[in-house]
Amino acid sequence: MKTILFVEDESALQKTFGDILKQEGYEIIPALDGETGLRLAKERKPDLILLDLILPKIHGFEVLKRLKADVETKDTPVIIMTNLEGVEDVDKAIELGATTYLVKANYSLEEVMEKVKKALGE
Amino acid sequence: MNLKKILSQFNIRAQCKKYDLSLWQCPQFLFLVMGIIIVIAAVSTYLIGNRYIADPQAVALIVLLLTVILFIIAFIIIQGFERLGEANRMKSEFVSIVSHQLRSPLSNLGWAIELLMSGRLGKIEEKQTEYFRILKENNARMKELVSDLLTVSRIETAKLPLDKKETSLENIIRGMVREFEHFAKASNVKIEVKVQENLPKIFIDPSQIRLVIENLLDNAVRYIKEEGKVEIRLEKTDNYCRFEIKDTGVGVPKKDQKYIFQKFFRSGNVLRYQTQGSGLGLYIAKSIVEKSGGRIWFKSEEGKGSTFFFTLPLN
Numbered sequence: 001m002k003t004i005l006f007v008e009d010e011s012a013l014q015k016t017f018g019d020i021l022k023q024e025g026y027e028i029i030p031a032l033d034g035e036t037g038l039r040l041a042k043e044r045k046p047d048l049i050l051l052d053l054i055l056p057k058i059h060g061f062e063v064l065k066r067l068k069a070d071v072e073t074k075d076t077p078v079i080i081m082t083n084l085e086g087v088e089d090v091d092k093a094i095e096l097g098a099t100t101y102l103v104k105a106n107y108s109l110e111e112v113m114e115k116v117k118k119a120l121g122e
Numbered sequence: 123m124n125l126k127k128i129l130s131q132f133n134i135r136a137q138c139k140k141y142d143l144s145l146w147q148c149p150q151f152l153f154l155v156m157g158i159i160i161v162i163a164a165v166s167t168y169l170i171g172n173r174y175i176a177d178p179q180a181v182a183l184i185v186l187l188l189t190v191i192l193f194i195i196a197f198i199i200i201q202g203f204e205r206l207g208e209a210n211r212m213k214s215e216f217v218s219i220v221s222h223q224l225r226s227p228l229s230n231l232g233w234a235i236e237l238l239m240s241g242r243l244g245k246i247e248e249k250q251t252e253y254f255r256i257l258k259e260n261n262a263r264m265k266e267l268v269s270d271l272l273t274v275s276r277i278e279t280a281k282l283p284l285d286k287k288e289t290s291l292e293n294i295i296r297g298m299v300r301e302f303e304h305f306a307k308a309s310n311v312k313i314e315v316k317v318q319e320n321l322p323k324i325f326i327d328p329s330q331i332r333l334v335i336e337n338l339l340d341n342a343v344r345y346i347k348e349e350g351k352v353e354i355r356l357e358k359t360d361n362y363c364r365f366e367i368k369d370t371g372v373g374v375p376k377k378d379q380k381y382i383f384q385k386f387f388r389s390g391n392v393l394r395y396q397t398q399g400s401g402l403g404l405y406i407a408k409s410i411v412e413k414s415g416g417r418i419w420f421k422s423e424e425g426k427g428s429t430f431f432f433t434l435p436l437n
Contacts, residue, residue, distance in 0.1 A: 013229075105265050
């Protein structure tokens, strides 16, 4: 079973999107802040990381930067899931090594699921 | 500009009240004071200069004193402008923060509705589906409004960067028409597209221009009452690419035409036919087209329809 680390501070989204991912047959590791996300990424070595940007404790960009700087986590694909859609944010995320950048408000659940599967090579 | 409007410009107290500024912080009032002082200074310098011509040092001292007073007033005026600018910036920032904060719960809500509608959490009755559909549509409208508000806030704070790349305008138009097919069919509207052959690609931000075309096409289809036609033309004129969209909709009454590109403006007849719409679409379209180096305009006749045009530079 593939594992997905879901770093998102909104519990409502953890519930809805987490449930969908579980139904699709993935194991979900929830993290409600950047610091926990970083720790769990190292401990659990997930197959994919879904990362919000505006997070408590450590900002999503910093989490991404540290993930990509660490040999243990640098090859794990990271999908940025946020509601920030400034061109500068997208550019920065891609520059830091994110696989995909998606704006939550602009995508349906099905579309997001497609991106997840694609990032997992399915 | 009519006479009433011109006269209202001279009502300084009302002007200052509009911006919630006291008289001594209000640029209009301070400009008036400065103007009066300049006139007095010029006249008195002349008179004093004539009388004390034998003592040039006294004249120089008086001129220096008046210059200092003018300098202080100019400084206060600048501060008044800064306060206005700051108020405007805070307003845009407020809109931006509120919109961002609204976006997250709205997307959560949208996904939860989608999840319920998918039947993954249990079978849905037909009656329930109908209400879920209403929820979904309203959620989509709110997301759209928030997105428009964010775009406006970016335009006003000059934070709407254009990510320009070589783009085929024809492809954008045809893609957008495909997206609108279902809506047009449901509204009994036929959309025709005529594109001049061999049009060169142009250097634009495709996502922003898509937004312009989406707004214009949405208006064209939305404001056709029962059935009708929308014609889109794209051609080259001198150094520009010219887009034209003609509809057989309700048109814009003459009295409303000068306000049509203003933020939040919605024409009286449109309000009668359609309750949806934020009045931001054309403002956004105008801002993007002008920022891209083009021009946007329209002609319209109430009851017969409207034609909107915009140009974009070829180079």
